[in-house]
Amino acid sequence: MKVLDLQSHGLLREQARSYRYVTGLKARGGSVGAGLPAKRAEQTTKIPLADHLADLAVEALIDEVDLSPKPGLVDRRSNGAHTDMTLALMHASALALWPCLRQMAEAAEAIGGVGQPLRTALGRIGREGEVAMLATTGGVNTHRGAIWALGLLVAACALGPHADPCAVAARAGRIALIDDPGATSEDSHGAHVRRRYGSGGAREQAQLGFPAVIAHGLPQLQRSRALGASETHARLDALLAIMAALADTCVLWRAGPQGLATVQQGARAVLDAGGSATLDGRRQLRLLDEHLLQLNASPGGAADLLAACLFLDKAGSL
Ligand SMILES: CC(C)(COP(=O)(O)OP(=O)(O)OC[C@H]1O[C@@H](n2cnc3c(N)ncnc32)[C@H](O)[C@@H]1O)[C@@H](O)C(=O)NCCC(=O)NCCS
Numbered sequence: 308m309k310v311l312d313l314q315s316h317g318l319l320r321e322q323a324r325s326y327r328y329v330t331g332l333k334a335r336g337g338s339v340g341a342g343l344p345a346k347r348a349e350q351t352t353k354i355p356l357a358d359h360l361a362d363l364a365v366e367a368l369i370d371e372v373d374l375s376p377k378p379g380l381v382d383r384r385s386n387g388a389h390t391d392m393t394l395a396l397m398h399a400s401a402l403a404l405w406p407c408l409r410q411m412a413e414a415a416e417a418i419g420g421v422g423q424p425l426r427t428a429l430g431r432i433g434r435e436g437e438v439a440m441l442a443t444t445g446g447v448n449t450h451r452g453a454i455w456a457l458g459l460l461v462a463a464c465a466l467g468p469h470a471d472p473c474a475v476a477a478r479a480g481r482i483a484l485i486d487d488p489g490a491t492s493e494d495s496h497g498a499h500v501r502r503r504y505g506s507g508g509a510r511e512q513a514q515l516g517f518p519a520v521i522a523h524g525l526p527q528l529q530r531s532r533a534l535g536a537s538e539t540h541a542r543l544d545a546l547l548a549i550m551a552a553l554a555d556t557c558v559l560w561r562a563g564p565q566g567l568a569t570v571q572q573g574a575r576a577v578l579d580a581g582g583s584a585t586l587d588g589r590r591q592l593r594l595l596d597e598h599l600l601q602l603n604a605s606p607g608g609a610a611d612l613l614a615a616c617l618f619l620d621k622a623g624s625l
């Protein structure tokens with residue numbers, strides 16, 4: 308088992324622990340420092356790589372949902388176009404995914420390479436993660452796409468040197484290309500949209516090595532930061548760059564190709580106006596939010612990929 312000498316990620320682990328304490332959730336805790344006050348545990352122990360990757364992934368999910376104002380999505384202001392989700396529910400769901408994400412990283416470390424055994428293990432753990440998510444949310448699909456994308460990326464990071472986000476995403480793509488023998492042929496929204504519009508959705512995005520993140524989200528995040536935008540504005544710009552490029556099956560399911568065109572063009576308009584840090588950009592962003600609420604559409608796939616983008620951004624400095 309690889310370990311990292313890190314002291315900076317105690318907050319999240321502490322949060323997850325106190326969350327479980329408050330709610331009585333039965334999620335598994337970290338393997339180090341159990342029973343110790345969290346702060347002392349962080350100071351005195353080395354964090355296993357799998358724990359650290361799960362920390363980073365959950366942190367990315369929480370950063371994604373907290374980021375505001377996001378068009379159509381659940382954020383700190385509102386539930387966006389969602390009647391069945393709240394900020395608190397998204398937080399609870401994100402924290403409940405920690406054990407699943409850690410197990411995926413552990414499986415990758417134990418198996419040691421891309422191939423059928425790893426794909427089979429990730430499929431099983433991912434399905435268990437979906438069950439844990441639905442148990443936490445009372446049946447609401449808060450993070451299905453995120454388990455998929457972050458699960459693959461966490462596993463890809465755990466397999467080896469992980470400095471370069473492109474290499475990690477490409478490795479995750481190679482895992483996604485392998486068939487999952489345990490997969491059930493279910494009638495998901497993604498499957499419906501694939502049949503109706505021929506869109507490859509979350510599966511194809513992963514199999515291609517997450518081009519919406521690597522070619523759009525991450526470069527935009529870095530560009531906006533370099534231009535002096537605040538971290539919030541840089542992250543909003545990254546989300547918009549992903550939205551402008553993505554065939555998001557969440558949008559296609561609720562609003563069809565016309566709705567997807569509105570999302571992609573609206574996101575592009577914000578960036579063309581100078582991004583979310585500018586007055587013009589913010590006007591365009593407000594318009595886009597209004598259009599999405601009228602369409603009852605929400606770019607859930609892009610939100611998952613923003614979390615993937617934030618994860619890769621942080622994992623790159625490991
Ligand atoms: C491949 C997955 C995403 C199922 O995809 P499906 O096409 O059936 O779509 P479904 O509507 O269930 O969910 C897709 C989710 O992905 C997100 N999404 C939508 N469009 C996109 C896109 N273009 N790119 C990326 N993500 C997207 C959305 O949040 C959406 O909710 C996956 O959940 C799966 O197969 N799970 C089974 C367990 C498994 O193998 N887990 C592996 C963990 S690494």
Ligand SMILES: Nc1ncnc2c1ncn2[C@@H]1O[C@H](COP(=O)(O)OP(=O)(O)OP(=O)(O)O)[C@@H](O)[C@H]1O
Nearest residue numbers: 372380381448449450451452453496557607610611
């Ligand atoms: N901040 C967020 N707000 C809303 N959705 C998000 C957010 N972050 C990620 N998502 C993603 O969006 C998806 C939810 O979208 P949606 O509600 O369209 O899915 P659904 O339950 O399949 O469909 P529907 O609600 O239309 O029946 C989740 O799977 C999740 O991965």
